[in-house]
Amino acid sequence: MVISSGEAAATKPRGESKVNSVDRALVILEYLGTQTKEVGVRELGQAIGLSKSSVHRILQTLRARGFVKWNPDNARYSLGIKAFEVGCGILRSMEAHTVAKPVLEQLAVALGETVFLGVQDDTELVYIEKVDGRRPVKMYADIGTRRPMHSTGIGKALFAHLDRAEIDRIIASKPLARYTKNTIADPEALRQELEKVRRQGYAEDNEETEEGLYCVGAPLFNYSGRPVAAISVAVPKFGQQQLPRDRVIKHVVAAAQEISAKLGYSGRSKNAALA
Amino acid sequence: MVISSGEAAATKPRGESKVNSVDRALVILEYLGTQTKEVGVRELGQAIGLSKSSVHRILQTLRARGFVKWNPDNARYSLGIKAFEVGCGILRSMEAHTVAKPVLEQLAVALGETVFLGVQDDTELVYIEKVDGRRPVKMYADIGTRRPMHSTGIGKALFAHLDRAEIDRIIASKPLARYTKNTIADPEALRQELEKVRRQGYAEDNEETEEGLYCVGAPLFNYSGRPVAAISVAVPKFGQQQLPRDRVIKHVVAAAQEISAKLGYSGRSKNAALA
């Protein structure tokens, strides 16, 4: 069923029925997820525009289920372990993660650099796994972090293998943010870059997200030829990094192909299969 | 509100105020977290005892915030990436995780076995990090998994360093489940075991959770001397495993002490500080 053409018109007038209090609870969870420190009821209410009592009542509910932790010493709230437990459930149902992890670990050892696994979420990308390399410094990104699709190795690797319509949608969704002087912030240039990435089968991020950081990303395909995730290796440009590009690229592409094969990918794309 | 304060209700003056729909939404999230496959509205409603329309309305709300993903092909629901993203927020605010991870990776390389990091959550323990060793088989546990405190290396290492009252509370909370013939299921025997663990500074799990699996766990203390987490190494007893116990124990304890030191632990316990 491909009704992508009229979906905007068809889905829009449809009842946007939602439950107010549930929505508020989710906003609270989101907010707590961004905070590294415990927060108070009032502060929380002010941050998200709700009355103290409403926030308090919802927090009690979240607490009763373990999604929120309450510190009896200062009566402040923070995210509970249950939130983590539930969120991790997604990894168990994601075959790509299970299959990819051991390969990522080999890759990290072979190259000695930090390796990432990421998936697309709407118009952005979320890192879902990270294996550190031998380098002491390694705070480029963390599991659960969100990044744009156009500036990272993983992002571009995924981006390039989407349908034309999907690419258009993402590019149109918001202006391409610029992070460094190398960031590709022009839509037309990005399209050309994606075309190149698609042809060569891997993506390079040459200080496009962060100064001094070079990344190589490659997509993972499942049995149906859909790009379900992507991996990347981050190589700092500081110091004397002897790793030649070719070597990094070769390893990343090989690892990606190994994972794709384990996911049942036979080399044919989704588009070809549907045509 | 009906005047219920007349008699027995006086025992419940404590505000048990909670928001019904939020609670239901959390139940839905919990349920989705346990499923590896997408579920339908009706199935979900039956599983948690709610009407189709209520479930649907809540799912729409969760979906709008990205906590739930909707598969347009089969119109089924599953956990959304946002749930993962939010849940991971807890790792960023947990110093022990950040500090421990590189040490765990060294440990995994040094011993070639799988290493875990876990924290206490009420009466149980939750794994929050895992670094695989070189062995091919390694499906003992996964990140986000819950385990009892009395049968695992990590669990006993944490358990042993809690306050007396806390130990009593956890033991009293539910009967000690037996998993293998070695599981310590007797409260008194467990107390003695914990005393031993506390004295020697590490915990051994000799096939107490799973047949054929030997683990060594050690606690991590923060600046205030509180046991905030614990690490463990799992060694399969199958095949020819040459790793002598002493070597595993030495490495685990050393790694735990290194992490504790980085967390500001100076060697004095919380109890001593309070006395």
Next chain:
DNA sequence: GCCAAGCGTTTCGCAGACAGGAACCGGCCA
């Protein structure tokens, strides 16, 4: 040692949001 300010918690009456049965729609299978 006092008072004031700020915090989290609790109360309470009313508005209106929510629950859930039932109808509707569309796809799948026999």
Next chain:
DNA sequence: TGGCCGGTTCCTGTCTGCGAAACGCTTGGC
């Protein structure tokens, strides 16, 4: 083709959840 199963939408009475205000408690300034 007809029956079934599941998702979505509609509608109404009920009871839930909202938020201003009151309540204790702790803190810090004078």
